[in-house]
Amino acid sequence: MMKQRPTLHSLQSPKKKLPVSSVILTVLTVFLVFLVLLVTWVNLFVYAPPSTQEPPLNLPLAEECEPSNKKTSSIQALPSTPRVLIPAVDEEVMTDSTNATVMGMATGYNIGVYKRFVGSLRKSGYTGHIILVIADEPARGVVEYLSSKGVIMKTLKKVPCTTKIFDEGEKVSGHAMEVATCAHPYPYLKIRWGRFPLLRDFLQECETCTGPVLVTDVRDALFQRDPFGDGAPVVRGLQVFQEAKFQKTTHWLVKGPVSKCKGIVIDDVMLCSGTTIGTREAVLEYLEIMHQEMAEWMKDPKCCCNKMNGDDQSIHNYLYYTGRFPNATSIPNRFGIVHTVGKQAAEIYKAHEKNLVRSRGDKDLAKVVPFPGTKEGEEPWLGPEFDLVDNEGFFMNYDGSRSRVVHQWDRFRDKIQPWLQTSGLVDP
C-alpha cells in the first residue's frame, strides 16, 4: 500500500485549477490503480496452490472433539495457568539427567514394549533412574533386558479388591477385569488408581532420585530426546500436560465421573493424567493428593465405582481445575517436555478413513494407503501439511524442535510402525 503513495502525489501535484472532466479522470485513475493493488494484495494472501492430493482433510473434526458440548451447568472452577515452556535466553537449562527419575507401571507387556520405552529413553542420552513396576512373572527376556539398561524393577502383587465394584455373578472380562483387580498394599483402590500411592512409595524409597521426575504411561510413550537434559528448561514445581486444545474436559471421560461425584461440570482444556512432571517434592505431593482424593471417592457410592478405566484422569482434571495442586503449571500441548499426540492422531486417522470411504468406498483401505502427501516407504510418513512431524518423521513441538517425550503415538495405529522401526529410536 505504501508504494502507491508517490503515484498519488504525482497525480495530484499540478496545483493549477483543472477542468471538471480532468478531475473526474484523475479520480477514476486513482480509484482503478487502488483497485488493482487491492486485488493483487488480497490474492497474495488468499491464493493457495491447488492440492494434487485427495480432498483436504477437515481437521480437526468438530464432531467428536467436543462431545455433547452443551454448556449447561458448566463452571469455570479456577482459570488454568498455562505457561509456555521454551527456555528464555536467561533461563536455567538442564544438561545432566543423572539424578532424574522416569517411572511407570509396566506389567504384562511383551519385550518389544520395554525395548521401545526404555530403549528410546537410554538412546536419548538419559542417564537417570528408571523405575518400572513389572508383573511377578514377566515375559521371557524382560528381566535380563531391563537389568542391562539399569532399570530398577518393582514387582506388582495383585490382590482381590476390598471394595466390590461388580455385582455378585456379573460377567467380568477384558478391561473390566482390571477394574476388579487391586494392588498390594492398596486393596481399596482399583489397580489404575493404586498406581498413584505405589509410585509414590517407590519414589520415596529411592534416595538418589533427587532430580526432576516424570511419571508416565509406558506402553504408548517413547522418547526422542532426553527429557531432562539437552537444554530443557529446569523443572520447578509440578507440570501437568494439556492434550490438544480442542479436547475439552466436557468429554465423557471427565464430565461423567466428576458430575456424578461432585455435581459440577468443568469446561476447560483436557489434561492428561498419563504423564506428569515435577521436582521430587512436587511429584511426591501430587501422588499423595491423588491418593487421598481417590480414597475419598472410594468411600462415596456416587464416586467410587465407575466400571471403567481412565477415570484417574477425571480426578486429575478435577483436582487441577479446583486449584488443589500446589505450584502446578498447565503446559499447552507441544510446548513442553511432553507431546500428547493422541487426539490429533485419532482425528487424522479417522479423516483418512473418511476420505477413503468417499473416494473408494472402503475405510479399511486406510490401513494400506499412505497418509495424504506421503508415499509408501518414503519419509516423512505423515505429510508436512499437518505440521506434526519433521522431514525425517520425528514429532515436533510448535517451534519445530523435536519433542522430547511423545505420548499416545499409537493412535496412528499401524501407519506409524514402518517409521518407528527404522527411526533408530527403538532397541532391536
Ligand SMILES: *[C@@H]1O[C@H](CO)[C@@H](O)[C@H](O)[C@H]1NC(C)=O
Ligand atoms: C546429582 O546429585 C549429586 C549428589 O547429591 C550432586 O552432587 C550432583 O551435583 C547432582 N547432579 C545434578 C546434575 O544435579
Ligand SMILES: *[C@@H]1O[C@H](CO)[C@@H](O)[C@H](O)[C@H]1NC(C)=O
Ligand atoms: C512452591 O514453590 C516454591 C518455590 O518455587 C516453594 O518455595 C514452595 O515451598 C512451593 N510450595 C509448595 C506448596 O510446594
